[in-house]
Amino acid sequence: MSSLTIPAGMPQFDDVPRFDVAAVRADFPILDREVNGHPLVYLDSANTSHKPRQVLDVLAEHYARHNANVSRSVHTLGTEATEAYEGARAKIARFVNAPSVDEVVFTKNSTEAINLVAYAFSNASLRADADPRFRLGPGDEIVISEMEHHSNIVPWQLLAERTGATLRWFPVTDAGRLDESGLDDLVTERTKIVSLVHMSNILGTVNATARITARVREVGALLLLDCSQSVPHLPIDVVDLDADFVVFTGHKMCGPTGIGVLWGRGELLAAMPPVMGGGSMIETVTMARSTFAAPPARFEAGTPPIAEAVALGAAVDYLTGLDMRAIQWHEKELTAYALDALATVPGLRIFGPTVPVGRGGTISFALGDIHPHDVGQVLDSLGVQVRVGHHCAKPVCSRFGVPAMTRASFYLYTTTGEIDALVGGLEQVRKVFD
Amino acid sequence: MQLDQLYQEIILDHYKRPHGRGLRDADDPTDRVAEAHHVNPTCGDEVTVRVATDGVVLHDVSYDGMGCSISQASASVLHELLRGREAGEAFAVHEAFVELMSGRGQVTPDEDVLGDGVAFAGVARYPARVKCALLPWMAFKDAAARAGVGASPEVKA
Numbered sequence: 001m002s003s004l005t006i007p008a009g010m011p012q013f014d015d016v017p018r019f020d021v022a023a024v025r026a027d028f029p030i031l032d033r034e035v036n037g038h039p040l041v042y043l044d045s046a047n048t049s050h051k052p053r054q055v056l057d058v059l060a061e062h063y064a065r066h067n068a069n070v071s072r073s074v075h076t077l078g079t080e081a082t083e084a085y086e087g088a089r090a091k092i093a094r095f096v097n098a099p100s101v102d103e104v105v106f107t108k109n110s111t112e113a114i115n116l117v118a119y120a121f122s123n124a125s126l127r128a129d130a131d132p133r134f135r136l137g138p139g140d141e142i143v144i145s146e147m148e149h150h151s152n153i154v155p156w157q158l159l160a161e162r163t164g165a166t167l168r169w170f171p172v173t174d175a176g177r178l179d180e181s182g183l184d185d186l187v188t189e190r191t192k193i194v195s196l197v198h199m200s201n202i203l204g205t206v207n208a209t210a211r212i213t214a215r216v217r218e219v220g221a222l223l224l225l226d227c228s229q230s231v232p233h234l235p236i237d238v239v240d241l242d243a244d245f246v247v248f249t250g251h252k253m254c255g256p257t258g259i260g261v262l263w264g265r266g267e268l269l270a271a272m273p274p275v276m277g278g279g280s281m282i283e284t285v286t287m288a289r290s291t292f293a294a295p296p297a298r299f300e301a302g303t304p305p306i307a308e309a310v311a312l313g314a315a316v317d318y319l320t321g322l323d324m325r326a327i328q329w330h331e332k333e334l335t336a337y338a339l340d341a342l343a344t345v346p347g348l349r350i351f352g353p354t355v356p357v358g359r360g361g362t363i364s365f366a367l368g369d370i371h372p373h374d375v376g377q378v379l380d381s382l383g384v385q386v387r388v389g390h391h392c393a394k395p396v397c398s399r400f401g402v403p404a405m406t407r408a409s410f411y412l413y414t415t416t417g418e419i420d421a422l423v424g425g426l427e428q429v430r431k432v433f434d
Numbered sequence: 435m436q437l438d439q440l441y442q443e444i445i446l447d448h449y450k451r452p453h454g455r456g457l458r459d460a461d462d463p464t465d466r467v468a469e470a471h472h473v474n475p476t477c478g479d480e481v482t483v484r485v486a487t488d489g490v491v492l493h494d495v496s497y498d499g500m501g502c503s504i505s506q507a508s509a510s511v512l513h514e515l516l517r518g519r520e521a522g523e524a525f526a527v528h529e530a531f532v533e534l535m536s537g538r539g540q541v542t543p544d545e546d547v548l549g550d551g552v553a554f555a556g557v558a559r560y561p562a563r564v565k566c567a568l569l570p571w572m573a574f575k576d577a578a579a580r581a582g583v584g585a586s587p588e589v590k591a
Binding site for chain 1 (some may be wrong): 436437440441446476477478479480500501502503504560563566
């Protein structure tokens with residue numbers, strides 16, 4: 001065996017932070033269970049991740065000890081709940097390096113966060129005195145990509161319908177990368193917002209956004225990045241990304257369902273009209289009219305998902321404790337391993353990048369012409385949980401000429417043994433259907 | 435649950451060697467011909483079922499589609515069971531199949547009525563796959579109604 005020496009002064013292999021996967025797995029109670037008589041092999045973390053005991057405990061503890069409504073009570077429990085809720089906001093702001101804690105808006109999920117921005121555009125478009133950056137009409141353009149989750153397509157289609165603006169999109173290359181070749185024609189002075197996925201939920205592609213960001217700045221448009229699949233898996237720094245809005249969701253990053261985040265540049269959030277009206281988002285209300293609170297409260301009408309936010313804060317603590325760079329590296333190793341292992345399966349075709357560069361640990365594939373539902377069903381009988389179907393990204397399936405795909409996705413608790421179980425399971429699938 | 439309850443040999447046979455696949459024109463030009471295209475939005479399975487009838491007998495039940503083994507085998511069985519039957523008989527079979535699929539594995543199928551359709555008894559225990567099995571049957575019901583036989587068209591699932 002030959003060895004490679006990395007020159008002194010360069011980052012060395014051992015510099016990468018690592019963690020003990022077995023110890024991590026011990027934190028996740030669900031990983032102990034069996035499915036159909038086999039140990040659970042959970043390869044569907046891009047759909048939703050599991051939750052460590054540290055998060056589950058905080059969730060239970062909140063309801064057991066600190067339950068009260070937030071932002072309106074002078075009593076002790078109300079103060080504790082408010083401190084926990086706002087404390088979670090601060091943790092999340094630090095986690096993505098938000099310049100200000102007030103730039104973190106809690107939502108239900110990424111879908112709601114994207115819709116919030118789209119409806120802010122919509123509402124601004126109805127008012128002549130609104131900030132012109134948010135006003136849309138015929139002749140204006142919204143740019144997305146063919147790689148988006150439905151949640152980053154449909155809200156913009158609806159916005160275009162409401163305002164008369166035109167929806168345009170980046171195509172996807174055969175290799176599953178964003179096709180930026182038409183960037184200058186696609187993103188122009190007519191563009192008001194570009195909304196792109198950072199990491200594809202179906203192809204696993206991690207988009208390099210720097211060129212697009214530069215063009216967006218040049219034409220004076222705004223940039224939203226859907227980081228639902230990247231925030232859980234990579235260190236994300238919103239300042240470094242230089243986006244205007246970043247959305248992500250708690251349940252994919254070891255947090256509970258029902259809590260997501262819209263990060264927006266403070267100055268932009270302040271210029272946005274409210275979307276949902278109700279309690280907590282106002283400054284003052286008379287019977288004739290209301291004035292509105294500053295962000296983030298302006299966008300958090302009604303009682304928010306308090307315990308969920310607090311538990312998301314615990315999830316962020318958990319991820320930070322392990323070090324996001326270590327999680328990223330763990331998944332990079334798994335992805336390289338899985339790409340090699342899947343290449344040994346006869347008749348298997350991977351959709352998306354086939355090298356572990358510029359991609360994350362989400363791999364979609366076809367096994368001959370066996371329908372993904374059948375693939376998933378046989379794998380399930382062996383305890384292997386993968387997602388099958390169109391993955392809420394039908395345009396991607398159409399782009400690659402298939403109605404559905406089978407997807408395996410990894411996270412911090414995934415092991416190479418589980419990838420072996422997948423590959424072994426695929427052999428079983430071929431036996432049933434060949 | 436045992437996988438072979440779901441993937442019975444009969445189902446795999448119909449999937450690998452489908453009977454009567456392909457959309458056909460009516461042999462008798464006086465027949466009423468109508469079709470319905472149904473999709474399962476959760477998985478992207480699609481099937482088109484076409485019915486040719488004189489109003490009494492279903493002279494042909496042809497189909498085309500793409501999807502999983504369950505949905506495509508189910509279309510093949512549908513063709514086998516309903517082609518050439520009187521409309522009233524066909525709807526009795528239809529009803530029996532829907533009842534079987536809605537029974538969560540508690541319904542004992544009658545082979546005299548359902549023929550190869552009895553193989554789908556195991557599918558009823560997999561709630562996620564019931565829709566796959568029913569897809570061609572729901573498309574059939576719509577197509578038949580459009581051809582003027584049977585119940586009123588259903589809203590597409």
